[in-house]
Amino acid sequence: MADEDPIWEDAPDSPSSSSFFDRDRHIRFLEMMYQLLPSPYQSQEINRLTLAYFVVAGLDILYALDRIDKEAVIHWVLSLQAHPKNEVELNNGQFYGFHGSRSSQYHLTDDRVAIPNGSHLASTYCALAILKTVGYNLSLVDFKSLSRSMRNLQQPDGSFMPIHIGAETDLRFVFCAAAICSMLKNWSGMDREKAKDYIISCQSYDGGFGLIPGSESHGGATYCAVASLQLMGFIDKDILSKNASSCTINVPLLLYWSLQRQAQDGGFQGRTNKPADTCYAFWVGGVLRILGADKFIDEGGLRGFLLTCQSEYGGFSKFPGSLPDLYHSYYGFCAFSLLKERDLNALCVELGITAIAAIGL
Amino acid sequence: MDREAPDQRPPIPISKRTEWADVTPIPQDDGPNPVVAIAYTDEFRETMDYFRAVYLADERSPRALQLTTEAIHLNAGNYTVWQFRRLILDTLCVDLHEELDFVGLLARDNTKNYQIWHHRRWVAEKLGTNATSNELQFTEEIFSEDAKNYHAWSHRQWVLQALGGWEDELAYCDKLLQEDIFNNSAWNQRYFVVTKSPVLGGLEAMRDSEVAYAVKAILAKPENESPWRYLRGLYKDEVQSLVKDPRVASVCLDVLMNKRDCVHALNMVLDLLINGYQPSKTLENSIDALCLDSGLSNSGLTERVCSVLQVVDPIRANYWKWRKSGVTVEGSNGKELAG
Numbered sequence: 001m002a003d004e005d006p007i008w009e010d011a012p013d014s015p016s017s018s019s020f021f022d023r024d025r026h027i028r029f030l031e032m033m034y035q036l037l038p039s040p041y042q043s044q045e046i047n048r049l050t051l052a053y054f055v056v057a058g059l060d061i062l063y064a065l066d067r068i069d070k071e072a073v074i075h076w077v078l079s080l081q082a083h084p085k086n087e088v089e090l091n092n093g094q095f096y097g098f099h100g101s102r103s104s105q106y107h108l109t110d111d112r113v114a115i116p117n118g119s120h121l122a123s124t125y126c127a128l129a130i131l132k133t134v135g136y137n138l139s140l141v142d143f144k145s146l147s148r149s150m151r152n153l154q155q156p157d158g159s160f161m162p163i164h165i166g167a168e169t170d171l172r173f174v175f176c177a178a179a180i181c182s183m184l185k186n187w188s189g190m191d192r193e194k195a196k197d198y199i200i201s202c203q204s205y206d207g208g209f210g211l212i213p214g215s216e217s218h219g220g221a222t223y224c225a226v227a228s229l230q231l232m233g234f235i236d237k238d239i240l241s242k243n244a245s246s247c248t249i250n251v252p253l254l255l256y257w258s259l260q261r262q263a264q265d266g267g268f269q270g271r272t273n274k275p276a277d278t279c280y281a282f283w284v285g286g287v288l289r290i291l292g293a294d295k296f297i298d299e300g301g302l303r304g305f306l307l308t309c310q311s312e313y314g315g316f317s318k319f320p321g322s323l324p325d326l327y328h329s330y331y332g333f334c335a336f337s338l339l340k341e342r343d344l345n346a347l348c349v350e351l352g353i354t355a356i357a358a359i360g361l
Numbered sequence: 362m363d364r365e366a367p368d369q370r371p372p373i374p375i376s377k378r379t380e381w382a383d384v385t386p387i388p389q390d391d392g393p394n395p396v397v398a399i400a401y402t403d404e405f406r407e408t409m410d411y412f413r414a415v416y417l418a419d420e421r422s423p424r425a426l427q428l429t430t431e432a433i434h435l436n437a438g439n440y441t442v443w444q445f446r447r448l449i450l451d452t453l454c455v456d457l458h459e460e461l462d463f464v465g466l467l468a469r470d471n472t473k474n475y476q477i478w479h480h481r482r483w484v485a486e487k488l489g490t491n492a493t494s495n496e497l498q499f500t501e502e503i504f505s506e507d508a509k510n511y512h513a514w515s516h517r518q519w520v521l522q523a524l525g526g527w528e529d530e531l532a533y534c535d536k537l538l539q540e541d542i543f544n545n546s547a548w549n550q551r552y553f554v555v556t557k558s559p560v561l562g563g564l565e566a567m568r569d570s571e572v573a574y575a576v577k578a579i580l581a582k583p584e585n586e587s588p589w590r591y592l593r594g595l596y597k598d599e600v601q602s603l604v605k606d607p608r609v610a611s612v613c614l615d616v617l618m619n620k621r622d623c624v625h626a627l628n629m630v631l632d633l634l635i636n637g638y639q640p641s642k643t644l645e646n647s648i649d650a651l652c653l654d655s656g657l658s659n660s661g662l663t664e665r666v667c668s669v670l671q672v673v674d675p676i677r678a679n680y681w682k683w684r685k686s687g688v689t690v691e692g693s694n695g696k697e698l699a700g
Contacts (some may be wrong), residue, residue, distance in 0.1 A: 205594025
């Protein structure tokens with residue numbers, strides 16, 4: 001951090017520096033993205049539902065859901081769901097959730113080849129989060145085959161694969177599974193005790209969580225761990241004041257690690273001795289909120305850092321002065337919501353959507 | 362195959378290539394009212410249209426393999442393309458060493474893509490222990506550019522656990538830490554090796570020398586959080602042993618006497634005190650020397666440590682204040698939230 005180029009700090013007319021959260025500009029930015037994503041996003045085409053989640057849930061945080069056609073969104077999201085043809089197919093070991101985009105979804109007109117369905121846990125989480133955000137009644141989703149087939153993805157160690165054809169297993173997909181079960185109000189899709197054991201095995205010697213056992217503590221992984229535990233009901237409301245031994249994870253070490261991630265420039269870093277980055281204001285800030293410890297954040301410092309990452313085009317960038325992207329924009333909005341910015345919807349931190357969407361009003 | 366770097370792809374559109382004349386591309390059906398449509402480039406659209414055609418025909422041929430190469434260069438996160446590529450590799454019995462070369466080139470340009478690393482693991486798993494040294498070396502090449510690459514570290518830990526190669530790992534961690542003592546990934550790897558390596562005898566056997574290693578690093582750069590957390594981690598579930606190890610209190614005292622960058626030292630002292638450590642007069646004096654407010658001298662040492670932390674670590678002032686209140690409330694029992 002010490003050897004970072006300080007040029008942007010000296011530029012008085014730096015376009016990214018602003019003294020206030022520019023809500024109108026952010027809404028215009030998301031509206032533009034809703035209409036058409038520029039071609040650099042094609043490399044993320046497979047995760048189009050995730051990109052849509054950033055736009056739709058982002059507009060909800062900004063109190064601007066009226067800018068989109070909710071019926072069109074519902075129709076499009078539902079069109080990406082995978083359905084088993086019959087009971088036999090439901091038991092074939094595949095996962096019947098949502099496809100991330102058309103390029104993993106194939107409809108066969110004849111029975112030449114059995115193309116496996118490519119539905120994915122992260123896409124399924126994003127699909128349900130969008131549907132909840134636009135007020136769709138999730139009891140209308142075919143949750144039985146979704147929940148039942150999701151069990152195929154849980155591994156003997158409690159972790160989850162995101163897709164039945166095989167991929168890396170880590171805490172991200174434990175979180176997706178827990179959020180899916182929570183939104184569907186149906187936990188038959190996962191073994192919570194096993195998932196909890198896996199999460200515990202990911203807590204590192206310094207108190208944070210790595211994505212897999214043995215990995216370095218990381219802000220995103222720590223969010224996945226703590227949010228999952230919260231969703232599964234393993235975190236007591238007043239966890240900070242309780243004796244450490246009553247909890248399954250080491251809370252004092254976790255609290256200290258999380259607070260240490262606020263760097264001298266006010267922003268949150270994802271790992272020890274790394275530069276601060278917009279998104280960790282949510283990942284780590286969210287952990288602190290769940291623990292009831294967000295009162296310990298230096299809010300003025302954090303706000304100041306985030307504003308240096310606010311783009312003149314709307315949206316937020318990863319680092320001060322660089323170009324904005326959807327991912328960092330969304331978590332920038334989330335961070336300002338945590339900071340109780342005026343005219344922003346409050347968050348349900350553990351689900352990654354607004355509190356209103358989570359309640360289902 | 363696959364020798365070309367991504368920016369040297371043949372400029373000829375697939376539809377103009379004779380070897381593809383017999384294939385009818387299948388356009389993407391986005392349906393009515395698509396949300397967040399993407400402005401695809403012509404090259405992207407055409408490549409994926411042809412991919413759809415070979416995928417639906419389940420064509421496992423050399424040209425289909427080449428097509429997946431092109432699709433992956435445009436879209437390395439597409440797991441459907443990767444999965445189909447693996448089917449083709451299996452069917453054609455392709456030399457997997459060539460595949461490693463291809464993944465190696467891709468990973469160097471695209472070091473933060475999960476699918477590439479998953480694919481590399483799939484190949485290495487098939488090659489078995491023959492791949493061990495090559496895979497360790499590959500991650501070292503990645504670390505020479507980015508010593509904190511999370512994917513490469515995960516891959517390396519997997520290689521060690523699945524294929525072996527632990528012998529020189531502690532020395533490698535030391536090398537990286539000598540290059541950059543602030544590299545927390547290397548500290549984490551060191552902890553991984555010390556606790557998991559089958560050739561070192563485990564944490565118990567290693568603790569003594571590792572405490573010495575951490576202390577040396579702390580004295581060199583007391584502001585470096587990593588070795589402090591490492592030292593604490595060596596006694597993760599044995600806090601009483603931490604309290605009893607005289608080197609821990611001693612390194613704190615050394616740092617405090619120099620009155621510089623003392624947040625981590627003070628936090629460690631706090632940890633010791635709430636776990637029953639009986640401070641020496643020298644340690645107490647060194648804390649008092651940091652107390653700017655002489656009115657504090659009447660409170661207990663633990664509270665004084667928290668007060669100093671409130672001043673020297675203003676970002677977390679509310680936290681230290683809360684810690685102090687916990688000490689006050691529960692101090693008579695000698696127990697607070699044990700770290």
